Amino acid sequence: MDNLGDSSRKRAIEELLRGRDCAEQLSSVITGSCEKGSSATPFAKKLVKEVLMSFTNSLLLLNNNSTSGSHGVSNVQVWDSPKSEDSLESNCKSSTVKERRGCHKRRRTERTREKESEAPIDDGHQWRKYGQKDILNAQFPRHYYRCTHRFDQGCQATKQVQRVQEDPILYKTIYYGEHTCKSLANPQIILDPMSPSSTSKFLSFNNSFPTPSKQECPFLSSSFPSSVERKCKEEVPPSTSSNDYLISSDLTFDSSPRQVTLSSSTPDSEYNSVDLSDVFYGMDDLSEPLFQLR
DNA sequence: TAAATTTGACCGTC
DNA sequence: GACGGTCAAATTTA
Numbered sequence: 001m002d003n004l005g006d007s008s009r010k011r012a013i014e015e016l017l018r019g020r021d022c023a024e025q026l027s028s029v030i031t032g033s034c035e036k037g038s039s040a041t042p043f044a045k046k047l048v049k050e051v052l053m054s055f056t057n058s059l060l061l062l063n064n065n066s067t068s069g070s071h072g073v074s075n076v077q078v079w080d081s082p083k084s085e086d087s088l089e090s091n092c093k094s095s096t097v098k099e100r101r102g103c104h105k106r107r108r109t110e111r112t113r114e115k116e117s118e119a120p121i122d123d124g125h126q127w128r129k130y131g132q133k134d135i136l137n138a139q140f141p142r143h144y145y146r147c148t149h150r151f152d153q154g155c156q157a158t159k160q161v162q163r164v165q166e167d168p169i170l171y172k173t174i175y176y177g178e179h180t181c182k183s184l185a186n187p188q189i190i191l192d193p194m195s196p197s198s199t200s201k202f203l204s205f206n207n208s209f210p211t212p213s214k215q216e217c218p219f220l221s222s223s224f225p226s227s228v229e230r231k232c233k234e235e236v237p238p239s240t241s242s243n244d245y246l247i248s249s250d251l252t253f254d255s256s257p258r259q260v261t262l263s264s265s266t267p268d269s270e271y272n273s274v275d276l277s278d279v280f281y282g283m284d285d286l287s288e289p290l291f292q293l294r
Numbered sequence: 295t296a297a298a299t300t301t302g303a304c305c306g307t308c
Numbered sequence: 309g310a311c312g313g314t315c316a317a318a319t320t321t322a
Contacts, residue, residue, distance in 0.1 A: 129299060131314060144313070148298095160313090 113175040155181035
């Protein structure tokens with residue numbers, strides 16, 4: 001993928017991460033429906049795994065070809081061990097809405113994921129900011145976000161975003177909980193089932209690049225210098241006329257070496273690196289033999 | 295006008 | 309009592 005520029009690589013990785021998240025959600029939906037005894041077939045589950053593996057291997061390849069540059073999305077991603085799953089719910093269950101105001105447990109024991117990136121990144125989910133707090137001994141305030149679908153779908157995912165004091169270029173994002181929502185902002189993957197032998201699969205990332213807003217660029221507030229605001233706006237390229245991708249079906253996955261062909265019809269954008277632990281997040285159940293798409 | 299953001303207050307934890 | 313996380317009214321934005 002050497003012919004992919006940094007911007008193109010960044011864009012590709014972004015889309016792949018988005019697609020992978022979507023596939024994970026689909027997987028949970030299928031798993032859930034299976035548990036309820038519905039008609040989701042093992043074949044459907046297998047397909048989901050294949051989609052996940054496809055995104056993962058593509059990300060792997062892109063990452064292998066990326067430079068070791070210090071900027072872009074340098075993810076430090078850690079799922080803390082789930083020491084206890086004390087939730088806000090359990091803590092506040094018996095209270096009325098009024099009584100629950102500010103009711104919470106500190107989240108030191110909660111399962112978290114951390115990322116550091118040069119700019120607040122679009123992780124494919126829709127977030128609503130619900131608070132901002134100056135933190136003791138911290139130069140920059142912490143921003144609190146919850147999933148937009150907290151109330152309509154009961155999604156409990158939240159995240160905190162804060163600029164790194166030692167390196168203000170970087171933003172540290174800590175994710176709490178996992179998305180149980182089916183976000184409409186996630187891309188729709190459309191595989192053409194009518195052309196199994198065609199040379200390309202068509203992936204449609206409808207609305208995958210929402211217009212940048214403060215929601216995705218939380219640092220546009222007056223508390224940040226204008227240079228940061230400008231930078232943040234520049235991070236998100238203007239929406240292109242099409243977010244559709246052509247991915248060659250001549251896609252071969254082996255345990256080693258990995259061979260992936262990926263062609264994109266989109267213009268360049270930039271991404272430098274992705275931590276592999278991020279790639280494998282949520283892929284615990286992918287122990288089945290690797291597959292081939294031909 | 296609905297949705298998103300801001301911001302001071304509230305409240306549990308340490 | 310300090311601190312951090314959340315709520316919710318007020319304000320802004322699209």
